[in-house]
Amino acid sequence: MEMLRMNFSSALLFYEFNFKTYYQTLNKIMLLNPRLILIGMAFAISANSNNALAQSTTTLTLDSFVQTKGSWSEVRDAWTDPIHNQLLFSEGKGNVLINTPTKKNPGKDIVSLENFGDIELSLTYMLAAGSNSGIYIQGQYEIQLFDSWKTITPKAGDNGGIYQRWDDLKPEGQKGFQGYAPRQNVSKAPGIWQTLEVSFQAPRFSESGGKTQNARFNFIKLNGVVIHEDVELFGPTRGALKANEVAEGPIRIQGDHGPIAIQSLEIQQMNFPAPKISSIKYQVYPGAYTQYPAIENLENGHSGDLNSFEEFQTGVSGASLTKFEGNIRILETGSYTFEVEVPRGLGALQLGGDSGQPEFKQGKIKVEKTLSPGEIPYVLWVSKPRDWTAQGFFWSASAEGLWPVKFSEPVISFENSTDPIWVNADETPVLRSFIQLPNREKISHAVSVSGKSGIHFSYDLSTNQLIQVWRGAFLDATPMWNNRGNGVSLPLGVVTTLNMGESLLFSQDFTPIDKELKSSGYRVLGDGELIFDSKSETGTMLSDHLKLMDNGQGIVRNMDLKGSGQAHLIKVSAGKQLRKISSNLYLIADTGVYLQVLSEGVSPQASKVDSEDGIFLPITSKLSYAILF
Template sequence: MFSKTKILWACLAIGLPICTVSAQTTQLRLADFSNNKGSWSEVGDAWANPLGAQQIQSSGQGTILVNQPAKKKPGMDLVSNEKFGDAEVTLVYMMAPGSNSGLYLQGQYEIQLLDSWTTTDPKAGDNGGIYERWDESKPDGQKGYQGYAPRQNATKAPGTWQELKVLFKAPKFSASGEKIANARIESVVLNGVLIHEDVELFGPTRGALPGGEVAEGPIRIQGDHGPVAIQSLTVKPMDTPAPTFSAINYEVYPGSFEEMPSASSLTAANKGTISDFDEFSTGLTQESLAKLETKVSIKKAGNYTFLMSVPNGLGSLQIGTGGAATLQRGIKVEKQLEAGEYPVTIWVSKPRDWTTEGFSLSVEGDTMWSTEYSNPAGSFEGWPTDPILVDTEQDPVLRSFIEVPDAKKISHGISVSSPFGTSYSYDLNSNELIRVWRGGFLDATPMWNSRGNGVSRPLGAVTELSKGEELFYNASYAPLADDLKSKGYEILGPGALEFKAVNESGTEFKDRIQVIDSGKGIERSISYSAFPAGTLVKVAPGQELVEMGDGLYWVKDSGLFLSVGEKVKPVAQNGAIYLPASSTVTYRLLF
């Protein structure tokens, strides 16, 4: 087992690094994998037309891996020479239209890679699914079993870079080689969406490498089912042992404390020693303040984060000789620690006789699993609320506040679903399309739980389009303020709305948006006769356009595909994509 983060084709943008490889990482090239000939090559750029043939185009020399099987170059699986145990695996990949591949953890457990672009009911064999196990001795229709479908289809269009992040725990074996714990998928996140959580793997999936389950095994990329490109594959070993705490000495002081007192003013009501934080009890039914002293043993040098919270009370946490962190209810202490022992002092209050006794304490590290050491007795305020998800059959269109990154909350937002799992949000004030996404519709927990704050949040793989800025711009790309006043909207059908507004002169503005082609994207048609000469309409963020032919453009940095008439020429300027305005502006966004 290695102790450093390994980077397999790490940190690439298209032809340029997207992050700096530190001295603690190792970069592997194609030569570091077996079966690396034939259909595999390293290129500087890769792209695919989502509406075209099952192929990936490429150019130049670089560190993007491309698999392009052909009759004279049959597809081959890649198998890493390095072997891994517990790990965080992050893959950035591109599928060709209709293509198929797979990421095998330890060569045994497959996470499916597939063009599942418009799938509405994903199965274990769809993109991000944990593939089935297989038993040839069973009757037809029963041979496949123990596969796990993703919670929702967070797949993006073929030809778009997608990110798959897997937290994996390897199976464990006794000294005699007997398996004593199954492998587990702690989580799988596809394009920012959690699609699996806490899945036990009872054995290898179909097509696993021979030899069976192992404590450490290679990463394998399926290469015989179709074209795929890999921008980066990083494997970070989760091999740092969790810290341990020695015997804990405690003292308990009666009284209700709203701030930390002087230690010299306190008289202990009782004291003792325990071996575990969860053994702690104040011995008092009324209000109290407790002091706990122990030592934490760090097994491996690194950056550690200590998280502590006290339900309804006051807490203080000191690690080592530095100052104590004292906060009402929540404490976070980050420390760069060498291997060794460090003194720990914890203060925790029970401010009312009816409040929960105890506290929560956990530790996280860059290459260690988050570990809990203490939890309060019973429930306490702050436990998560069951999510309140919007039923699209009951509420296919929902008005709400909309939060956007690094900008003011949108107060007059509306979100629209479709039967295809494709959704969008619109700002009635700015007449701007705010975001599009694929997957689940909305989480309305912030809006409807308790008093609520009016906010709903998208559930799927989101592409942000606007923060509610102006829709119209002049030839110098300066925003043009308009005097449009919203007149509401009309529902035209599933996923289709027409938004209406008028200017001070009474000229009507119509903005029709509808989900298209089994959910491949949206079509927008803006009708307005009062555009000043030279007006531009901003349609999406982006800095680089790649022309694909037939009026289709790839917006490289956002992953969108923009489809316009062949005579219309979009422009990328100042981090955005613009179209020339006429009495009617029509375009499609595929994602």
């Protein structure tokens, strides 16, 4: 197993198993993501590490590719002005790859020297305004990298799209076919780092060379949101390196269309050998058990041998406890994670000769163990303490470089599976609900607003703060309305959190000021446009006018503060990395938004207090600015 990495920050991709019925629910929801977890790591694992389990890694520099002369270079940082030009700017020397083609130097595609088969890939990249690039998996299947900042309905040629195949022999208008558009546009503005995560299964071939199985994208995530899932590829996309498909091929990055910067590219090869159940014996004990029983007191039911867990039938109409035991064949030393779950029941798992009484548990049981090659004994307990209408339980194994292997799964779905409830923005463009913050706190008096330009925002009536903005679909109200509900609605696109319900007004030394501004309601003026009114008992009044921009770039905020008579600061966004792009445009790099100051003579500043993170603007009476995202 190898990892291909380009970056000054390292990360490994682990794919955590989701059970079949849970996936069925997610497929209905469409945009909820497979549980792909990006785990940050400080340093790469050395190929010469003394750790016996460490797998070799390959860190690629630009020299690891071919055709890198001309427009490609390595820099420390990159940025752009998304409004006024279509160039990428850079500074310093570092590990960020940048491609800046010009008419005199049109640029070339770069192709990795190493070939790959099954992989999970993570790419962090930046585009300039109007830029067009792409990444070819195996040099054959292109995922489009395109400036789709203001697109409402994406096509196959938009950011994250699976580019179409091509046949010159077909009639005009039909030459391109089998392209796949993203489910929604969750692109970010030019000059903001974006992430692409890909799970790819290579095509399979017989010994004679004939293709036996098509290539497949298990999923593609753009900026943390699933935009493709389980897409079968019937052949190479347009512009592939070869006309025929291959078992292994290079990573190719398009370089002759437009500027692109790459902060990181990580590839986890999914070639770790899977463990296998080599033997299964079972013994059924009738009765209801919620904890480990006294073995000598158990009443025997029936027993036998199985070739697979699919063959198992208890033969008992009521509650039962079943003991499975046998061996798991391990082919390569590694750190394995085994997960068991018994729907509406309890389970316990012992591996490798573990002794003692296992703890019976409801819900997911996770056992992590380092195993060497050989036959590893297991004992699995499955307790169903009440009458059942169907058989089955979940059991899976996973490891780094190994897609989850399912040993067993039930024939019924979870009882709490439910169809999603999405808010139709055309019918309900403004919705009151709770908002769940990233720190798990809830905002109880929130308003979420949709715009026809495909962007949205949430506002906290308690603090008069702009809480979050996002691009894509509107709201999932399943938690709010399903069953008894908990009042929470969830944004469906790529979300940027600006505030966590902090106070609106701050003093010049960044100390929060409580003016006791209480909401007196809001007025809907039009599509994505509202005025939020509030006042205090001392006579201070705030008229807060927010409008989503028709061109889809972001949101404009016009604030009118009366009766205060003092100079204050307001917190515009979280973050401390502030870069001036043009006369009134600033990039808040660590939050991933632009701040455009519309009031003359006003400049933003980052907090100078360690305990207060944020970007602030001064206000005495009136203030206007825009957040572009």
